[in-house]
Amino acid sequence: MRRKVAIVGRPNVGKSTLFNRLIGLRQAIVHDQPGVTRDRRYGEASIADFAFEAIDTAGYEDAPDSQLAQAMQAQTARALAEADAIMLLVDARAGITPIDVEFAGQVRRAEKPVLLVANKCEGRAGQPGLLESFSLGLGDPIPISAEHGEGMGDLYQALVAALGRPDEPEDEPLDAVVAATDEAVDDEAETGDLEEEDEPEPKALQIAIVGRPNVGKSTLLNRLLNEERVITGPMPGLTRDAIAVDWEYKGRPIRLIDTAGMRRQARVSDSLERLSVGDTNRAVRFAHVVVLMIDATEGLEKQDLAIARRVEEEGRALILAVNKWDAVKDREATMQRITDRLQTSLTQLRGIPVVTFSALTGHRVERLMQAVTQIYDTWNVRVPTGRLNRWFSAMQEAHPPPLVSGRRLKLRYITQIKRRPPTFAIFSTRAGQLPTGYVRYLTNSLREDFGLAGVPIRVLLRQPENPYADDD
Numbered sequence: 258m259r260r261k262v263a264i265v266g267r268p269n270v271g272k273s274t275l276f277n278r279l280i281g282l283r284q285a286i287v288h289d290q291p292g293v294t295r296d297r298r299y300g301e302a303s304i305a306d307f308a309f310e311a312i313d314t315a316g317y318e319d320a321p322d323s324q325l326a327q328a329m330q331a332q333t334a335r336a337l338a339e340a341d342a343i344m345l346l347v348d349a350r351a352g353i354t355p356i357d358v359e360f361a362g363q364v365r366r367a368e369k370p371v372l373l374v375a376n377k378c379e380g381r382a383g384q385p386g387l388l389e390s391f392s393l394g395l396g397d398p399i400p401i402s403a404e405h406g407e408g409m410g411d412l413y414q415a416l417v418a419a420l421g422r423p424d425e426p427e428d429e430p431l432d433a434v435v436a437a438t439d440e441a442v443d444d445e446a447e448t449g450d451l452e453e454e455d456e457p458e459p460k461a462l463q464i465a466i467v468g469r470p471n472v473g474k475s476t477l478l479n480r481l482l483n484e485e486r487v488i489t490g491p492m493p494g495l496t497r498d499a500i501a502v503d504w505e506y507k508g509r510p511i512r513l514i515d516t517a518g519m520r521r522q523a524r525v526s527d528s529l530e531r532l533s534v535g536d537t538n539r540a541v542r543f544a545h546v547v548v549l550m551i552d553a554t555e556g557l558e559k560q561d562l563a564i565a566r567r568v569e570e571e572g573r574a575l576i577l578a579v580n581k582w583d584a585v586k587d588r589e590a591t592m593q594r595i596t597d598r599l600q601t602s603l604t605q606l607r608g609i610p611v612v613t614f615s616a617l618t619g620h621r622v623e624r625l626m627q628a629v630t631q632i633y634d635t636w637n638v639r640v641p642t643g644r645l646n647r648w649f650s651a652m653q654e655a656h657p658p659p660l661v662s663g664r665r666l667k668l669r670y671i672t673q674i675k676r677r678p679p680t681f682a683i684f685s686t687r688a689g690q691l692p693t694g695y696v697r698y699l700t701n702s703l704r705e706d707f708g709l710a711g712v713p714i715r716v717l718l719r720q721p722e723n724p725y726a727d728d729d
């Protein structure tokens with residue numbers, strides 16, 4: 258039986274927007290179920306291969322003001338009763354309101370798995386609300402942007418954690434789907450435990466080669482794959498257009514994922530496709546390492562930077578692959594231009610590997626692949642908790658956390674809660690009040706002191722359920 262997930266929350270947090278995204282264009286028909294109130298919508302939803310029935314509770318807004326609260330509660334109660342899991346949406350831009358707190362209480366009483374979803378997190382404006390939402394005591398918020406489709410990978414993993422692995426797809430299960438599912442389960446295991454544990458290495462290193470048209474993606478692929486390989490896909494759901502190619506590089510299993518260039522190469526589709534944003538996003542979501550290719554004779558452009566930021570947001574490892582190096586006349590000036598641009602526009606990805614090479618001649622393609630496997634290892638790193646906390650006290654001694662409302666914030670403890678990408682949690686009774694400047698200081702120092710250059714780092718602030726508890 259299909260699992261039901263209720264999307265609840267106060268008006269305007271983006272429930273309908275998320276609902277519409279989850280049911281997708283495939284299923285624009287929204288139907289009323291017989292025997293239930295008309296204002297609850299049901300839809301066949303999916304994220305990648307995870308299919309479920311979404312219940313949208315929006316609609317009580319039409320109730321007259323005097324009855325709004327009551328209508329909201331009743332509506333939500335009905336959805337909660339029949340759901341197997343609950344997504345409580347909050348608006349990270351607006352911050353946590355008393356109504357959110359009320360919803361949190363109602364949701365908690367339902368005693369079902371809850372996903373706290375912080376919507377409108379695109380860009381930076383959602384940061385304060387995201388931190389505030391920890392105080393709801395419903396666990397770590399999942400930052401998403403329903404409007405822009407960001408954070409769907411995290412939502413997927415949280416759903417898997419709450420409801421278990423997706424049912425077997427009705428069609429022949431495809432390799433690529435299995436890989437995506439395995440990874441989500443690996444990650445789930447990692448989040449659950451704060452202690453060191455042995456984790457099985459994933460089977461294949463998943464690489465996406467992305468970039469604007471004509472930068473040389475197909476040429477590189479031709480180089481890398483000198484014979485016809487296994488081609489899998491298309492995958493169902495969101496990734497229906499994705500294909501994957503399996504091969505080996507020096508004995509290491511590699512899976513290349515989806516790009517327009519690849520598709521041309523693989524002759525799955527003959528039309529000259531342009532690299533669409535959708536293609537890139539899909540490829541990024543399923544990759545471990547993203548190779549962002551640019552043409553050295555053209556340099557780094559706005560669109561490239563947008564892709565790079567996207568990779569960072571999705572928590573993947575990134576390499577900047579500067580192709581057509583053979584055609585560059587003034588190499589020093591070219592390199593300088595690229596590094597300048599990186600430094601001013603991509604501070605969040607400080608130290609990403611930049612590899613110059615030529616796909617056409619094959620020069621330094623090997624170096625590129627080395628960089629890929631190195632950054633993959635960094636992305637997988639696990640820093641021991643003891644070492645981390647010795648470092649943590651030294652950092653706080655060097656620069657004590659600031660005074661907030663006249664009291665010095667006490668940061669108690671840090672631990673790496675997850676790999677891929679390295680994710681750390683800092684525990685403090687008033688964690689939500691830690692200024693972003695101080696978090697940035699810690700993040701940058703983590704990157705430098707533990708050799709994490711070039712991979713996204715996540716630092717989460719955690720505080721006990723009662724934010725008003727005394728921290729002395």
Ligand code: GDP
Pocket residue numbers: 266267268269270271272273274275315376377378379401402403404405
């Ligand atoms: P509902 O009342 O909870 O169903 O909320 P809606 O889905 O109707 O969204 C309320 C408003 O928030 C609309 O104007 C949406 O366009 C906007 N919105 C929804 N999701 C996002 C998002 O991810 N980012 C931003 N900035 N706005 C969003």
Ligand code: GDP
Pocket residue numbers: 468469470471472473474475476477518580581582583584614615616617618
């Ligand atoms: P894609 O659209 O990104 O897949 O790009 P292609 O692989 O089709 O390459 C676009 C053009 O750039 C072709 O004419 C290639 O021959 C050329 N090209 C690719 N790599 C190199 C290179 O390393 N050096 C030079 N000079 N040209 C290259």
